[in-house]
Amino acid sequence: MEEVKERFLDFRDWVVDRFYDIKDFLADNPNVKRWLVEGCIAIAVGILAGVITFNVLNHEKKSLAVSEENAAHPAQEQSADGSEDISAGASMDETDYGDVVIEVVDPGVYVGDIANWSEEEIAAAVSERSHYLDETTYWPAVESYWQTRGVSGNARFCTYLFDTTSKVYSASDFEGVPKDVIHIIKNEMYARHGYSFRDSNLMNYFMGQVWYSPSIMPADFSEKTFTETEVKNLDLLNSIDQ
Structure with a gap:
């Protein structure tokens, strides 16, 4: 049990060290940091555009398949x-x-x-x-x-x-x-x-x-x-x- 705990702590320390290494690297290289941010934004925009396009196409398909059940029923x-x-x-x-x-x-x-x-x-x-x-x-x-x-x-x-x-x-x-x-x-x-x-x-x-x-x-x-x-x-x- 002690061995498992020790390995976990070692892994935690390794992750913390890598985090600070990356942080220091980005601080020393602002262009890389900017590229990463812009890349994340581009991915998010692409996903959002895909979702909107899918919803629009799906709505048109449902409109084409409109039937008596989903139509209004005036007298x-x-x-x-x-x-x-x-x-x-x-x-x-x-x-x-x-x-x-x-x-x-x-x-x-x-x-x-x-x-x-x-x-x-x-x-x-x-x-x-x-x-x-x-x-x-x-x-x-x-x-x-x-x-x-x-x-x-x-x-x-x-x-x-x-x-x-x-x-x-x-x-x-x-x-x-x-x-x-x-x-x-x-x-x-x-x-x-x-x-x-x-x-x-x-x-x-x-x-x-x-x-x-x-x-x-x-x-x-x-x-x-x-x-x-x-x-x-x-x-x-x-x-x-x-």
Whole structure:
């Protein structure tokens, strides 16, 4: 026991001696001391930057995966099939739009920043989101509708069904369009503004669209967001989607 104690004391004395040796060395070499301090600061800043970057990326990932469970639950009317029934307020009087040129979205044109992506990046994004479409009942009807328009491949996930932001449509433009697709077209107008859907069926459908980025909870969404053109189209779609 005495031997162990003696060894411990010897080790303690050695550590103390080395401490004072280092202290004297740094006192005699101020540049080395400065370098050590700067090095420690640089390491600390690097660690802090890494933590902040990780938290930001993790937050964006969680935002992308927002679901009904973490969305707000304001009082909303429900349609007969239980999906969300959201509208832009009271319907406007029926209006004669005159000789308005009616066009649908060119399926060959990707929307937003997607137009600048490579085909590999687009394919990766489509693959990453594909599992959401397995969890929604709307996709089969929309997929079939795209086929009737001659659209296939990744274009189905990278563009809008109708250009409701800049074009005013009439009821004849939606003749023959399946009811489920009409419902999606109407809700697509909300999705384009970042609306986060309470209904998981709708949420899963739009999460399967590469262009969709949920950013606004239902309680925070303002119908004043819609332009006059969008309101006209939304009124029309609400009258059809009964």
